[in-house]
Amino acid sequence: MNEITIGILLLAGLLTMLDWRQGLVMCVVVGIAQDPLRKLAPGQPVYYVVLVGIIFGIAWIRAALVRVPLGPSVIRGWRQNLKAPFWLFLCLVIAQAFHTFVRYGSATMMGIGLLVWLAPIPAVVLAYQYASRRGVLGVRRWMLFYSVVALICLSGVYFEYIGLTWRTLGEIGEGQVIYDVGTVLKAHSGFFRASEIAAWHTATIACFVFILSLGKKPTLFRILFALGLIALLVSLGILTGRRKMLVEITIFISTYLFLVAWLQRGMARLGMAVLLMGFVGYVGIVGFIAPDLVQNSYSKSMTVENAQQIEGYAVRGQSVFADLPRRVNAVGLQPLVWAVENFGWFGAGLGTGSQGTNDIAEQHNINRWAAEGGLGKVAMELGIPGLLLAAWLVVALGRHLREQLAMVAKISPQHMRVAYGLVAFLVANAATFTVATQAYSDLFILLILGWCLGFLLAMPALAARGDGLKKKPAPRHRYDPLPPAGYRPSRPAVFPQASAQRKP
Template sequence: MILLLLLVLFGLLALVLLSGDWRAGLLLTLVIGFLQDPIRKLTPGQPGLFVGLVLIAFLASALVLLQRRRGLLELPTMFWSAPALRRWVPLFVLLIVLQALHSLVRFGIPLRTVIGVGFYLSPLLGLWMGFQIGRDQSFLRRLLQCYLLGSALVAVTVFLDYQGLDFPLFREVGGGILIHFRAGFSVFGASGLWRTSELAAWHLSAAAALAIVMAVAVRNPQQRLSWLLLASCFALLTLTTGRRKGIVFLAVFVVVFVGLLARNTPRRSAARLLGILLSAAGLALVLVFLLPETILGDDFGAYLSRAATVQEDLLERFSVLGVRGFLRGLEISGGLGLGVGTLAQTGDLQVGAAAGEGFAFVSESGAGKLMAELGLPGLLILVAIGLALLRTVLRNLRLIRQLPPATASLELGLLAFSLAQVPFFAAAAGVYGDPFVLLLCGLCIGTVFAVPSLLGEYQQRQSLAAAALLPSPLPPPPVPTAPVGSSS
């Protein structure tokens, strides 16, 4: 059954890509991304390699697009606002190759090395594809809508899981983590078809944020209300996972998005966003108070209380997983790194090739994991890339102000979505072992690189429209001629 499903999915993907339709290939890639977790749950042994299905499909679509671009990566155009990236990105790729060989020789676990390489290269692949998609705003919106539709369908299974429906596909990979509540009971967080409650929390909070972006980027009041209602449902379901990091992500996203709109669009856009956010919060409160307890459950208040305690543990968590995790990663790396994939959380291989050495918590620290696997050389290159990315963002923000309001709001929302990932990565690096998550993040930030191209096309259309409105030049006055029969 599993083999047949895989054959159908990738057979359809092959037919679509052989026709050269990379856009349809990307839409099928989203379907594979949502199905890879239930497929893994149904497979005996639940092999961690299944998280790479979406990466295979995405890479195939990217290769078709590259062929249509005649093999041109268009890096000068993509990195127009930050030419330094053309030097640092190839150097980073070379470092990943060397650290992959290091990991393979040191630990001899090819699966872990492959997953580690995917962890570092997936964002770059998503970045390039996001740049290409960003130049086609209509398809970008369609892709986001398809992701939100898929998230809504899987979110229904999270709700059913929360309601206590005992179904094999709702059980977490690896057995799950028991969550303790102050009310005196313990439960496993709802995950639905997603493989863990932590991954469910990420997708639900990401979908809530993207639904808010779509609400801001549309003008139709009915469509805006629909996106707000969907965002409210996603936010409420995030609580049922028992993972408070999703709430942190949403809070950071809202702050960043409001700040970007306030500084880079007319004041009415920021005021509109505040109104939209208040409307979304109001809808969520209405749902909480109006829905009967048979739907919300008797213990939903305990989930709300647990979410309210996030502020108490926030600084401690970032101190432990941020500062201490980084220092521990520096200590165990020996300065040169242990190799990519060393701390990969792959389910069957658990927390890393060095698990017996007492630093498993480093795998949950984003900075600690990067330091442990790549060492100081990798950290220095990543700092250089980060500074170049920051320079790109600042330069492109000035260009976004000249785009049409709907396009500018969408791009600022995707930028806010990408920036809000930073603290989430610092406190929950494990979820970023999923290439689906990494590709989505890369796609969102990649669209920002397309802003100069978008602006150039927009200004060209404006010039053509202005030229079409100009009156036709007057014909030259006729040359006077002498009357017939007159003498000179």
Template sequence: MWGLFTLLFTGACLLSFLDWRKTMGAVLLIGFTQDIFRKLIAGEPRVFIVMVGAVFAVGLTSLLVRKGRTALTEPFLRWTVGIRTPLILFLILLVLQFFHSFFRYGNPTVSLIGLLSYGAPFLAVIFGYFWATDMEKVRSLFRLYVVIGIVVAITIMMSFQGVRWTIFNEVGAGLKIYDMGTILESHSGIMRTGEIAAWHVATAACLLLILFFTALKRGSNTIVAICVVALMIAVFLTGRRKMFMFFSLFVLFYVFGIAYFRRGVALGYVFTGLVIALAGWLAVEIVFPGGYGESINNYIARGTTVYSDASGRFMEIGINPIYWAYNRVGLLGGGLGIGSQGAGYFGAANVAGGSSEGGLGKIMVELGLPGLIILAWLGLSGFRYVIRILKLAAAQSSEPRWLGFALGVVVLLFANFLTFSVATQLYGDIFILIMLGTFAGILLAIPRMIVNSTELEGLRNLSVQR
């Protein structure tokens, strides 16, 4: 197995180096197969976690060699200068906190883990910005991702049905969920954990909706609804409730955004949502009758409790960890990496405690109050820029698909931010960080893509506006 994966990995790296434009295909190939090989190799080596990052690093290096050093700043500063100051301050803070944790805990691995968690999406933004040259190219990536997501969902369902292949096992001991008066198994399919699988499947469902509403010729609402429901059932079978909430938030804000910018077409989105809900009900009540239905209903019933628990969980995991972090490390934070997965193995055990479970708590415990303030500033500046991008997309009367495309990417990122605020462990995965950074880079590339597609020189005035 080592030999086969080495061959696959080497081919992906070579492809990325020779043509950086093909890096995303190589990233998806390694990202969705690395866990399969890890499960099949004795000892389940942890090194497989970073393989996708290595492929991406090769592609990024190839890009930077060809584009030059100016490529590092163009995605952030070409179309807006409003984020320059908070971005520079944030990068300076990362460097300071890197050395803080390095000298405090005496192990560079802790600092490097933290630097990777913040730096990987930043570098992926740069790559995504240059990679996204037109809407159809991005849509082709989305289509590939959706197809793979459906495959992952099928493997989750196969695991639920009792197929006991080694590649369907969770890495390690596996997760048992004690809920609904019974013990539920977290089915992960070909991914290493149910949580990772749930993110990819839920993301595939979001991308499928973006593809549907930005297609030149829309297909059947029913077929799309059936696919989305199947993906959501797979999410339920992982036992990871937060990803059902993630998808619900995406749909809610997507429909609201369309209603705000284009009230006349909102009814179509609402109708599709109703079709999805109806297909979901039919799937549970008719397609899965009897004992099988009762079994799957335990997962669905657990998943739907996420709504009633949302407010309490947001306070407990989203807000309270800020205070817990302050009690542990003070206002200035404890340094990069101490709130990241794996830091406990390298001299930072129990430093962060439960304060790193929520996103705000993780930022507070690693970067301190200055980190929260700078990121809030950066977020506000970024929000203003995003609104300008959406207004620009909505103004393209000759190509109305731009609004649905831009809004879909924005809402996908926003839903991930809300999920991150209450669950950070998921966002320590390199593959997920690369994909999120790439999505953000695609968003920043939309003004350039619109300029290229419309060939209107007047739109270049956007580059000097704040």
């Protein structure tokens, strides 16, 4: 570990110990910086990916020391709607962790599996308490800070594309070489360690920009600025070679518009139309990108091959609708059936389909093909019981949010817009998870998802107490005398007119 990394960790840890609420901001700094720092470190050690977990752990400990309640029961409506499916799901995860250790004798695989499946849980509670103390304004400021820092780091994708050869640019390892549309292309990651990580942050910034532009009273300038920035982000995301980020952006916007239309009176038909458009867009993108791991990008030689690339995309696009049933089946049902046939109803064990366990999986001849799709990954690591419990938990969470958001819509439009954006963001990530699971083994990404869910669960409580709402002062009668500047009465003043009208 180099001196720069140690200095950043010490500074971030010190600021977090002074105020645990600064921990979420420091996690963004460390989470974004850990990839370029890893490229500078000798040997590029893999433990750099969990540096953000150190800062999050310090924030959690500091919050516990100042007696902040960190149990899930502090969440409004938890016991009534979410307690039973959550604890059953947690018990199953722990049981599958022991299954992994007994079957393969690998504490590393078991630990990575527990980290992937359990890391979002403490993140949800800590973010809930953060939002309860900082309010909706604090949530918006955190989202803005993340967007700015991540966008600066994302600029490395363009720097790599134009041919800069800095040590902090490019993928760790051999990198992705893409053979498609009759040419050889390269996936760019910029300052991030992998192209799929860069693509995920690209889509997340786009979603957050949309939320921030509509969080307050939307204006034409904010909407145009947000659309322009989203278009720029999409162009950068294409250079990563991971077109699956289009799934997240498409589903996010469609889900947000659906929620707004569905919960407005007389707009239910429009809501269903928007939902249908989002579903068609999702299926179309899934059919277009195919279920393989390597996708397309723009190469650095854009002179002669440019026309051939465009022609290749057009030819490939003509077969989209004919191939849709086969390709949707390939990323959905087939991995699920294959996992059950090869590993049984109880799966292969926790961590077998997660990133970071490749060497262990090769030692035990574990075929990880099923983990490319979301359903296949759950069936491979948690088995069919895990799929059933996960479905129960998702349904329970959906019902809980439907009840809470209906109340928020009546109280505060400001909280409603932020809450709808967070719901759309989580739904978009669930849709992306069904197509590509690689990025969802990253600890920083899992923490961000947990924080967003915690912010969302806190919105009903914030709206109920009037957080962030401007309260109008009580009207003053035009004949009431104004006290002189600096006047502070020691006891309430009694005016003659008021005392004359007082009833005995």
